[in-house]
Amino acid sequence: MTDIVEDTIDIHPVSFAPEVLARISPELSLQRHLSLGFRPSLKGFEEFREVELNEDHLSRYGVEHKDNSIIGSNVLKCGKTFVVTTITGGIIEDSTIYKNEENELISLDDTKKTDLTNYTSVFPVVEVERGRAGACTDEEMTLSQKIYDSMLHSKLLPKSSLKIEPGIRITDDDGTMEIIYSDESKQHSAEENSFKTNRKWSYLLYAKIKVFSRTGPVFDLCWNSLMYALQSVKLPRAFIDERATDLKMTIRTRGRSATVKETYDILSDSSKQYPLNLNKENIAFASNYGTITLDSEAKLTEEADEEDIDMDAVETILLADLDTESEETSVNTTLSIISNDKGDLKHVSILGGDANISPDNLRKSILLAQQRAKDLKDKL
Amino acid sequence: MEDLEIETGYLSQVDGSTHYKTSSTTVLCSITGPIEPKSRQELPTKLAFELIVRPAMGVPTTREVAIQDKLNSVLKQIVVGYLYPRQLCQITFQILEAGENVELFDVKEIISCVNAATLAFIDAAIALQSMAVGVVIAVTYGDELIIDPSNEIMQNSKSVHGLVLELVDGSQVVKNVLLLDSNGDFDESTLFKVLQVGEENILKLSKQFRKLVETKIQKSLNN
Numbered sequence: 001m002t003d004i005v006e007d008t009i010d011i012h013p014v015s016f017a018p019e020v021l022a023r024i025s026p027e028l029s030l031q032r033h034l035s036l037g038f039r040p041s042l043k044g045f046e047e048f049r050e051v052e053l054n055e056d057h058l059s060r061y062g063v064e065h066k067d068n069s070i071i072g073s074n075v076l077k078c079g080k081t082f083v084v085t086t087i088t089g090g091i092i093e094d095s096t097i098y099k100n101e102e103n104e105l106i107s108l109d110d111t112k113k114t115d116l117t118n119y120t121s122v123f124p125v126v127e128v129e130r131g132r133a134g135a136c137t138d139e140e141m142t143l144s145q146k147i148y149d150s151m152l153h154s155k156l157l158p159k160s161s162l163k164i165e166p167g168i169r170i171t172d173d174d175g176t177m178e179i180i181y182s183d184e185s186k187q188h189s190a191e192e193n194s195f196k197t198n199r200k201w202s203y204l205l206y207a208k209i210k211v212f213s214r215t216g217p218v219f220d221l222c223w224n225s226l227m228y229a230l231q232s233v234k235l236p237r238a239f240i241d242e243r244a245t246d247l248k249m250t251i252r253t254r255g256r257s258a259t260v261k262e263t264y265d266i267l268s269d270s271s272k273q274y275p276l277n278l279n280k281e282n283i284a285f286a287s288n289y290g291t292i293t294l295d296s297e298a299k300l301t302e303e304a305d306e307e308d309i310d311m312d313a314v315e316t317i318l319l320a321d322l323d324t325e326s327e328e329t330s331v332n333t334t335l336s337i338i339s340n341d342k343g344d345l346k347h348v349s350i351l352g353g354d355a356n357i358s359p360d361n362l363r364k365s366i367l368l369a370q371q372r373a374k375d376l377k378d379k380l
Numbered sequence: 381m382e383d384l385e386i387e388t389g390y391l392s393q394v395d396g397s398t399h400y401k402t403s404s405t406t407v408l409c410s411i412t413g414p415i416e417p418k419s420r421q422e423l424p425t426k427l428a429f430e431l432i433v434r435p436a437m438g439v440p441t442t443r444e445v446a447i448q449d450k451l452n453s454v455l456k457q458i459v460v461g462y463l464y465p466r467q468l469c470q471i472t473f474q475i476l477e478a479g480e481n482v483e484l485f486d487v488k489e490i491i492s493c494v495n496a497a498t499l500a501f502i503d504a505a506i507a508l509q510s511m512a513v514g515v516v517i518a519v520t521y522g523d524e525l526i527i528d529p530s531n532e533i534m535q536n537s538k539s540v541h542g543l544v545l546e547l548v549d550g551s552q553v554v555k556n557v558l559l560l561d562s563n564g565d566f567d568e569s570t571l572f573k574v575l576q577v578g579e580e581n582i583l584k585l586s587k588q589f590r591k592l593v594e595t596k597i598q599k600s601l602n603n
Contacts, residue, residue: 114521116484116535138445145446152484153540153563282565332453333556344567350560351453352546357557359572366568 026326031298034317040324041079046364048287048321048372049079051224053379056232058086061273072233072276076225079323082212083221085229087122087205091164091238091266094200120159121152122205122230126222129212143219147209147226150338154282154346156230157205161277164201166266167239179239179269201266203235205276216323219336220286224376227283231380233276236268284340285373286347289365290319290331291355318361320368333357335365341374343367386592388503396504400496402528404479405488409496411504413469421468426461428468433493435482436475447486451493454544454558458498460507469506471497480531487542487561488534491516494544494559495589502593511551512558513586514544517574519566525577539564541571543578551586554579 022029022040033040043049056062058073072087126143127136151157167181207229209222294315322331332353338346343366350357383403391397396411414427421428431452433444455471473493480488491514498512518529518537526533534540544559562571 114536114538117481138449141442141445142449145442149446149486150563155565344565345562345571346565348560348562348571350557351450352457352544352556352558353453356555362571363568366571 022324022326027330028298030292030326030330031295034292034294035299039319040326043321043323045317046320046368048375049323051376051379052077053228055228055380058084059232059234061234062232071235071273072229072231074225074229074232076221076228078221080213080215081218081221083218083225084210084212085222085225086208087229087233088208089235090204090206091201091268092204094202116153116155118159119152119155120157120162121148122157122207122226124148124207124209124222124226126209126218127211128214128218129210130214143222146219147207147223150223150286150347151226154284154338156279156282158277158279159202162203162205162235164203164238164266166201167237167269168242169239169267170242179237179272181237181239181272199264201238205230205233215325216328217288217334220288220321223286223338227285228380230276230278231283234273235276236270237272237274238266238268240264240266282340282346283377284338284344284346285376286336286338287320287369287372288322289335289337289368290322290327291316291333291335291357291361292319292331293355316355316358316361318364320365320372331355335362337365337369339366339369339373341370341377343370345369384588386499386589388499388592388596394504396500396502396506398496398500398503400492400499401477402479402488402492404477404530405492406476406479407489407492407496408474408476409493409500410472410474411469411497411500411506413471413504413506414464414467415470417466417468422466425465427459427464429456430468430470431455432470432472434472434474436478437482443482443486447490447493450490450559450561451497454494454512455497455501457556457558458508458510458512458546459501460509463507471500473497480534485531485534485540487540487563488516488528490514490559490561491542491544495585499589499592503596509548510555511547511586511589512544513547513551513582513589514542514559515578515581515585517541517543517578517581519564519570519574523570525573527577527581537564539566539570541574541578543574543582545579545582547582547586551583551590554583 016024018029030040038044054075056073057064059070060066060068061071062073069088070086071089074085076083124144124147126140128140165183167179169177169179171177207226209226211218211222294317319327319331322328322334333355334351336349385401387399389397390399390408391410394410394412398409400407400409417428421430429452431448433447434440435444475489478489494512494514501508516528518526518534519539520526520537529537540563542559542561546555546558547553548555
């Protein structure tokens with residue numbers, strides 16, 4: 001019995017390596033870092049990660065000619081995260097959008113420029129690679145939808161930019177084929193007039209956005225990569241074969257009246273293309289911010305007996321460009337801003353959490369978003 | 381906001397429900413909870429949420445997932461989650477009338493859902509630490525602010541904003557911004573104007589909500 005009492009027991013304080021503590025208690029790890037004046041990623045509070053671009057090396061119109069169906073692309077690297085955006089296209093027949101209430105065809109220029117229905121968006125699919133296959137996650141769905149909505153509302157892509165003016169491919173007697181576009185040649189006006197249809201076609205743009213090595217929220221990276229990719233998009237010219245232009249099919253089904261439907265096979269010209277016409281003044285870049293309340297108890301003080309810390313004083317700080325797991329889980333008041341270099345805002349979303357968003361912090365983040373947009377714009 | 385029609389306790393088989401109708405948007409919100417969760421939903425220290433948004437037409441798409449995401453981040457802030465550890469709260473929203481072009485907007489539905497949920501939480505007697513109340517504001521090309529705009533106004537406006545504030549102290553003090561969803565073309569000063577006008581209208585609306593709750597409680601006390 002006495003042996004036990006006399007035995008001294010050493011209690012060693014358990015200490016963890018910073019990266020281990022970050023996994024066990026991300027909140028504490030973050031607060032410790034912040035109290036020292038920097039973030040777990042060793043960035044300053046309002047410091048952004050550097051962005052590197054690899055412009056359009058993937059598309060068929062890119063730096064190296066390739067034989068694929070990608071019409072615009074971008075690879076963006078930010079910190080450890082890679083975002084690869086590839087844009088492909090499709091053709092649809094428009095049956096509704098160019099008609100007014102009396103079912104008359106109207107030109108797009110007649111409708112008000114301000115109407116949101118005159119604008120469209122790309123159809124994005126965001127994939128965040130996590131090393132496992134399966135159905136898409138909620139994060140991926142939310143990201144895709146947010147990109148679609150933000151682009152539509154920023155009025156960047158007018159529907160008129162995607163309108164197709166199809167050419168006609170004619171075959172001469174000696175078998176040589178030639179494609180005639182009405183706006184390019186005047187001598188073939190006879191052929192051009194012979195082909196008239198009130199059918200309208202337009203392009204659709206699909207964006208496939210792949211994210212590799214995700215370390216934090218990725219909406220801003222995906223958006224910025226899409227902005228660069230869109231600026232590299234070239235649309236191929238499209239044409240109809242002359243044999244198809246006077247195609248008429250009558251469908252009769254035993255007494256029942258059926259609609260007569262002509263089918264046109266629209267083909268894309270592999271040699272002629274034109275750049276996508278964007279509303280350049282509406283190009284804007286995204287950035288994200290978070291606010292967090294400093295926990296005075298988590299402070300690492302030099303002298304342990306320094307007891308005059310005001311426990312009631314709440315200090316809220318603004319962090320720019322959220323990254324790392326500890327920031328993502330602990331900072332639940334977030335701001336996402338899409339702004340151009342002149343400070344015109346296209347989208348602001350605030351999700352409130354524990355920490356308060358003061359007007360000052362909101363102003364500061366808008367200013368930072370403007371500066372960030374300027375930096376990103378100059379990268380092209 | 382005069383033509384607001386709200387009925388709480390609309391459904392009989394759930395713990396709390398609201399039928400919420402504005403001039404153009406109608407949603408039905410039901411809350412069941414606290415109930416026993418599936419083991420994968422269970423959170424050891426707080427109440428877990430399961431949110432389902434059903435659109436007015438068709439089946440749920442990514443659009444509804446995005447709405448759920450926004451609603452989830454707002455609603456989990458106002459509930460006193462630590463009172464119900466290892467429990468689940470199931471919240472279902474059925475949009476009856478979107479009141480907006482669903483291909484272009486979702487903000488009117490989101491705001492109606494938030495308002496409906498706040499009242500349904502009270503109906504379900506789930507502890508709240510604050511109230512979440514929201515409005516939709518459109519800014520026209522003439523820089524005019526319109527509260528609860530129609531779909532036509534939204535389509536032709538410069539920017540559209542959805543704002544939800546967290547109210548405490550008898551709904552007289554604004555504690556925080558819970559949600560701001562601004563889209564379109566605007567600048568800093570417009571944003572602050574929207575926040576200011578939004579706050580005034582939200583405080584007005586919350587008075588209406590409190591009155592509604594008061595009458596309801598009074599009625600149940602009398603019975």
